[in-house]
Amino acid sequence: MKVFTIAGEPSGDKLGGAMMAGLKTLCPDVTFDGVGGPLMQAEGLVSRFPMDELSVMGLAEILPKYRALKARIREMADAIIATQPDVLITIDSPDFCLRVAKSVKAKSNIRIVHYVAPTVWAWRAGRAAKMAQHIDHVLALFPFEPPYMQAAGMDCDFVGHPVVAEPVATQVEAEALGQGTVVLVLPGSRKGEVGRLAERFGVAVQQIAAQVPDAMFVIPTTSGVYDLVQEKTSDWNVPVTILPPDSPDKAGWFKRADVALAASGTVSLELAANGTPMVIAYDMAWLSRIIISRMLLVDTVTLVNLVSDNRVIPEFIGKNCVPSDIADAVVSVLDDPSGQNQAMTITMERLGRGGEAPGLRAARAVLNRIAS
16 A cells, blocks of 8 residues: 655644554555655655755745745645555645645545644634545544534544643652642744733733742743743743753643643643643734634634533633733632633543544544545
8 A cells, every 4th residue: 555645844743653653553565655754754754855844834934935835746746646646645734735635636536635624613614615626535633523524525534633642741740840839831832922922921920920929930842932932031020940842841840730821722732631720812913813803713712612612711812812811810720720620521532532542543544435
C-alpha cells in the first residue's frame, strides 16, 4: 500500500506521525511519500522538502513566500499524480493542503483524505461544501463534527483528539513542585497573541495577587515567544516564574496549578486533561474582532464548553477581555473550582480518553473506507 501524506506544521506532524504508526500496525507493507517533520520522518517518511517551508501564518508572512508556495503546490500535485498512491492524506494546513488536493482531484481519481475538519460549526460554514468538491473523507478531532462534513457530501469519521494520548504528570510529580496557590498564566503561543494579551493579563495578575497574597504565578512558554514573554512581563510588578520551552517541569505545573488564566485555543483541552480549572480570555485586532463577531455561529469559543455541551468555563472574549472582570473570575474559580470538574471529565471522555489511541483510530478509519 502506498500513502502520500502532507503536513505543514508541528501539530500536523504530530498527528501524522501517530497515524503513520497506526497504519504500520494495521498494514505492515505500507510505504510513505510526501512532506512531514521529524515525527513523521521517524515513522519512515523521507520528506521531499523541509516541512518548515510550509509553516507560515498571516498575510505579512505569506506574501513574501507566495510564489514559492505556489510552486510547491504544483510540485506536490505533480508528484502525487505521477506516483499514483492508494490514498493522499493531507493534514491540517488548509491553505496549502486543500490547494494541493484541488489540483490532484482535477486531474485524477486518487482518493483524498483530509485530517482535521475545518471549524465550520464556528464560522464560515460554506467551507465544507467547497472542500467536498475535492475531498472524499475527513478525519475529525471532535465528536460533533461528522454531521457537518457528511451534510456537505464527504465521508467523515471522528477519530479522537490527540490530547487524550498526551502524557500527564502524576500527582506525586506535581506535589514535588511545592505548596501554596499556583496560578498558571498562558498568554498564547504566538507573538501576536502575547503582544495583544500580555498587558491585560498583567493587570489581571496584579489584581489577583492583591486578593490572593500567597498566589504563585507560573508562565509556560513555547520557543517562539519565550523572549517576548520575558519582555512583556518585566513590568508586571508581581513575581512570576517563566518556564523555558524545554522545561522538564512543564507537565508538572499543568497538573499542580490550582487555576489557569489562558488564551483561547486548544490549551483549554490540555488543562482539562490535567483536571486544572480555568478562565479563558482572548482578544484580536479590532478589524478581525468585528468581522469574526459577525460571522461567529456559536455562543462560546472555549472547546471544553463546546465538547461538554456546557458553559461552566468563564470566558472573556473581544470587548469583554477586561482585566478586572478576568481577575474576579479567577479568584471565584479559586474559591470554588468544583463546578468545572464534571465538564472537564466529560470532555476527555468524549474526545476518546480510555479508548483506542487517536492515531490508530485514524489509520483504521482510512483503511476501512478504502476497503468499502
